[in-house]
Amino acid sequence: MKTKKDISESIRKVDSEEKISGRAPYTSDISVEGMLYAKTVRSPIARGVIKNVKLPDMPEGYYTVDASDIPSRNVVSMIYEDWPVFAEKEVNFIGEPIMLIVGPDKETVMNLADNVEIDYEEKNPVFDFSNSGVRLHFDKGDVVNAFERAAKTIEYEYETGYQEQAYIEPQGFVGYIEDGGYTLVGSIQCPYYVKNAVMDTMGEDEDKVRVIQAPVGGAFGGKEEFPSVTACQLAVALKKIQKPIKFIYEREEDMETTTKRHPSKTKMEAALDEHNNIIGMRSRIGLDGGAYIGLSGVVLSRGMLAVTNAYTIDNLDVHGDVFLTNTVPNGAFRGFGAPQMIFAIEMFIHHIAKDIGEDPYVFRKRHMVKQGDKTSTSGTFRDPIILDDMIQKAVEISNYHDKAKAYEDRDTYKGIGMSWFLHGCGFTGSGESDIIKANVKLRKDDEDNVHILVAAVDMGQGPKTTFRKLVADILDVPIEQVTFNYPDTRYVPDSGPTVASRTMMVVGGLLARAAKTLKEDWKEGEEQTVVKQYEQPDYVEWDQDTMRGDAYPAYSWGVNVVEVEVSKVTYEVTVTNAWSIYDLGKAIDERIVMGQADGGQAQGIAYGYLEVMNHENGKLKQKNMTDYIIPTSVDVPKMENHIMDNPYPLGPYGAKGVGELTLVGGAPAVALAIEQAIGRKVRKIPATPESIMELIDNG
Amino acid sequence: MKHVIPKTYKEALEHLSEGTYKVLAGGTDLMVKNRSWSETPARFKQDMLYIHNLDELRYVEDKGDHLAIGALTDYETLLRHEAVPKVLKDCLIEIAGPAIRKVGTLAGNIGNASPAADGVLLLYLLDAQLVIERKGARREALIDDVITGPGKTTLSNEEMIKEIRLPKSTFTKTQFLKVGGRKADAISKVAFAGAVRIEDGIVKDLRMAIGAVNVTVVRLREVEKLHTGETISAVQDSIVSIKNAYVPHIKPIDDQRSNRVYRKRVAFNMIEDFIMNMHIQD
Ligand SMILES: Cc1cc2nc3c(=O)[nH]c(=O)nc-3n(C[C@H](O)[C@H](O)[C@H](O)COP(=O)(O)OP(=O)(O)OC[C@H]3O[C@@H](n4cnc5c(N)ncnc54)[C@H](O)[C@@H]3O)c2cc1C
Numbered sequence: 001m002k003t004k005k006d007i008s009e010s011i012r013k014v015d016s017e018e019k020i021s022g023r024a025p026y027t028s029d030i031s032v033e034g035m036l037y038a039k040t041v042r043s044p045i046a047r048g049v050i051k052n053v054k055l056p057d058m059p060e061g062y063y064t065v066d067a068s069d070i071p072s073r074n075v076v077s078m079i080y081e082d083w084p085v086f087a088e089k090e091v092n093f094i095g096e097p098i099m100l101i102v103g104p105d106k107e108t109v110m111n112l113a114d115n116v117e118i119d120y121e122e123k124n125p126v127f128d129f130s131n132s133g134v135r136l137h138f139d140k141g142d143v144v145n146a147f148e149r150a151a152k153t154i155e156y157e158y159e160t161g162y163q164e165q166a167y168i169e170p171q172g173f174v175g176y177i178e179d180g181g182y183t184l185v186g187s188i189q190c191p192y193y194v195k196n197a198v199m200d201t202m203g204e205d206e207d208k209v210r211v212i213q214a215p216v217g218g219a220f221g222g223k224e225e226f227p228s229v230t231a232c233q234l235a236v237a238l239k240k241i242q243k244p245i246k247f248i249y250e251r252e253e254d255m256e257t258t259t260k261r262h263p264s265k266t267k268m269e270a271a272l273d274e275h276n277n278i279i280g281m282r283s284r285i286g287l288d289g290g291a292y293i294g295l296s297g298v299v300l301s302r303g304m305l306a307v308t309n310a311y312t313i314d315n316l317d318v319h320g321d322v323f324l325t326n327t328v329p330n331g332a333f334r335g336f337g338a339p340q341m342i343f344a345i346e347m348f349i350h351h352i353a354k355d356i357g358e359d360p361y362v363f364r365k366r367h368m369v370k371q372g373d374k375t376s377t378s379g380t381f382r383d384p385i386i387l388d389d390m391i392q393k394a395v396e397i398s399n400y401h402d403k404a405k406a407y408e409d410r411d412t413y414k415g416i417g418m419s420w421f422l423h424g425c426g427f428t429g430s431g432e433s434d435i436i437k438a439n440v441k442l443r444k445d446d447e448d449n450v451h452i453l454v455a456a457v458d459m460g461q462g463p464k465t466t467f468r469k470l471v472a473d474i475l476d477v478p479i480e481q482v483t484f485n486y487p488d489t490r491y492v493p494d495s496g497p498t499v500a501s502r503t504m505m506v507v508g509g510l511l512a513r514a515a516k517t518l519k520e521d522w523k524e525g526e527e528q529t530v531v532k533q534y535e536q537p538d539y540v541e542w543d544q545d546t547m548r549g550d551a552y553p554a555y556s557w558g559v560n561v562v563e564v565e566v567s568k569v570t571y572e573v574t575v576t577n578a579w580s581i582y583d584l585g586k587a588i589d590e591r592i593v594m595g596q597a598d599g600g601q602a603q604g605i606a607y608g609y610l611e612v613m614n615h616e617n618g619k620l621k622q623k624n625m626t627d628y629i630i631p632t633s634v635d636v637p638k639m640e641n642h643i644m645d646n647p648y649p650l651g652p653y654g655a656k657g658v659g660e661l662t663l664v665g666g667a668p669a670v671a672l673a674i675e676q677a678i679g680r681k682v683r684k685i686p687a688t689p690e691s692i693m694e695l696i697d698n699g
Numbered sequence: 700m701k702h703v704i705p706k707t708y709k710e711a712l713e714h715l716s717e718g719t720y721k722v723l724a725g726g727t728d729l730m731v732k733n734r735s736w737s738e739t740p741a742r743f744k745q746d747m748l749y750i751h752n753l754d755e756l757r758y759v760e761d762k763g764d765h766l767a768i769g770a771l772t773d774y775e776t777l778l779r780h781e782a783v784p785k786v787l788k789d790c791l792i793e794i795a796g797p798a799i800r801k802v803g804t805l806a807g808n809i810g811n812a813s814p815a816a817d818g819v820l821l822l823y824l825l826d827a828q829l830v831i832e833r834k835g836a837r838r839e840a841l842i843d844d845v846i847t848g849p850g851k852t853t854l855s856n857e858e859m860i861k862e863i864r865l866p867k868s869t870f871t872k873t874q875f876l877k878v879g880g881r882k883a884d885a886i887s888k889v890a891f892a893g894a895v896r897i898e899d900g901i902v903k904d905l906r907m908a909i910g911a912v913n914v915t916v917v918r919l920r921e922v923e924k925l926h927t928g929e930t931i932s933a934v935q936d937s938i939v940s941i942k943n944a945y946v947p948h949i950k951p952i953d954d955q956r957s958n959r960v961y962r963k964r965v966a967f968n969m970i971e972d973f974i975m976n977m978h979i980q981d
Binding site: 028039106107248250568571572610621626627630631632633690693 | 731735738739796878880881885886957960961964972
């Protein structure tokens, strides 16, 4: 008898061939008969009032589309509704869209767009952290008392910069009119976010808006809320012009005007008792939201929840603000607020230990969370935590202790850093049950082929493979008998957005339940449909107003170790090695998880030392792939990554979240390694050669 | 606007004598500078002369006392050619990535005249002579005398570079140090090339070129000459005065890639590092 294979055993990714061969039809490959092209006219100033618009002579067949053409509301419906579809009276950042020029010949469209003359009354832009748009707060225990009885307090401030998603293909849609409704095919993460936003802007019913995912070559959060903006603009243009339109950003346009990771400033203050234990912590985090809030409040919230990372601190007071500035709006990016916070807290814990003269490793271990401890929001870590074993393994394979000791000799200019961290899986708090209410569907046709109907998007991270593998495995049928096409809102129910590391744990979990039901009820040669809806685990209790309770149903865990060498001559950092260990419950496909581990670390480590983006008076200085530096294969070190199983009872085969976890610990690990190599405290990332030189000079 | 593709080098020179053309070799600078919306033509601002198919300008020849490099020879070919000096190869392998190196040329690197150009830095180090021609005339000039500032050269509209000549020289140690934003495919924030020939403890030939710290590459032949003929330790003992000699010339800028303080510091670090280690063989 053949024994069943372990689900983690890798299979070939089902879409590798179409992607490697170039056959996969990305949005820019799509061509529709009679298609026009759209180009955006943008604000060249950071803040002002539009006084007058003078159009060039418009040849026949060329159109302008602006706020006056919007049938319903001039707002892009997302979590917070302040982002206009087109700027109408005011402009609030350089690059803000004012109108589209649409027509058949690209050169003509481009020249017309270049010749729209707009007069502005300029206003003083705001770039500092002064204008709070969202303010959140939570506490735990009695922080006032903790600070009153403290033997010592220690305070530091941390800063992080922008990060650009740098996905392979820029933002884009092709749209056309179909049965009097609007069909949009695009490079997106969240088909239903796009659909709902378009319905809202157009004042249309559900059956008039159809959204289809084209193959996506990477998104990293950048295609979470932003595509709703361009989709609404395109739908307005479609209504006015009634012809198919292609609307794709250029790389530079994309980098200058779409959402990025929020720059942040975090202040942390710890109260220590006479045994040098942290008894309380106050923390204040500020995110640069850019010109509109959009998703920033939710990003802030996830950041704040990670304030104590994998440490237990009994008394907490946590404040957060999203500050509005006249810069490009920031938004979703793999990690969603957590990378900023985990950088801050990992550095802070080390800096406390160094200041009190204790070995940081010992100090951190003493404060590490254990099963049963209270979370930062007074919820409970219910499930087994295997972080101790993971750290043990990481220490062994990296030879951490010996190296950490050897590199205390400053002349080596070498360093090793270790971060450990958690990441909450799925939406925060009761988001899944109150807002998302995910639905999945399995349909079996009369030839017993099973079709997966969900809105989850494969953007390279693998669900096209893993969902089919999962369902086939449960049904005990060959994977070829299960299909999963690119989601099309005409056919798939709203299983929620492809975000928050929820795809396998939540959507996959529902699919697994649906597959079990179908299997139990399997009727050969008959059409059958199974629908499942999300139900919150009954132990999860969350109060959104006080931010108290179980912020997440489950947590994934990780350990990153990074080794560096710093040049004495040029202060450049060479990342020589990286090791990592992850507890993501159970891998549904090991190779796919390893792909996430490689890519997540490359992106996370680079966030800590390599990727530089900043603005001057609201204008981004690094706006193309020449100036915005992401790592090449020469920059990425040799990596050794491992998974340790720790199945989560409610995940499919025990799976938890993967995608974001692999990024969030990279920056502190590399920053700690640099810190050791130069013998100076790193409080700001990216730790560039320029800033390393300054640190060496000034401490 | 005219787009001309000459069939022969002679024909190219004739076109240049009759109109005002921009010469396009590999196009790796020009296509990027004149980029336009995808699927639309590049936004060139003047008539274009595409010389990419003039195979007669693709050669590397050992002429005994010098190496002659045809203007259209791409970086990849140079990297594979055995007669190309090691220090030039050390530089070329750090220019762009494989695709760009397959079409990019040294002549284009000169024509573009960026202060951060890596190839140009090595041409300064190696005393490159350029063979420049126009219809019916030829001149030869040292690289230093051709590049005058960012994007500026002494080439007239009628002229083009035909050949690059590298005089033969022997070194006991060479160094190319490029500081880019990352380890590959990056534009230099600051770069250094050094070469030295030491015989019996005496410095016979000393050269240093520094890129991206001024409007053109900095190479101070007077300073190099001053220390030629000295013992290693005499040169190394003079490190402070050597560095001082460079002070008026190291005047970098702040930009999106780095800042002046860093560029300046690293430039001096690299000078010192080279001088202090010039006797240590790789
Ligand atoms: C991704 C990328 C990475 C890059 N990385 C680097 C790098 O690391 N280091 C670096 O130095 N450069 C780099 N470059 C710039 C570029 O590749 C080099 O400058 C290259 O040498 C240009 O050669 P080309 O033949 O493509 O020049 P072209 O673009 O064809 O021409 C450049 C200029 O030279 C002139 N010209 C060309 N041939 C002649 C001739 N025979 N006579 C007279 N004038 C001539 C042209 O008129 C034009 O003004 C990079 C470019 C890209 C796109």
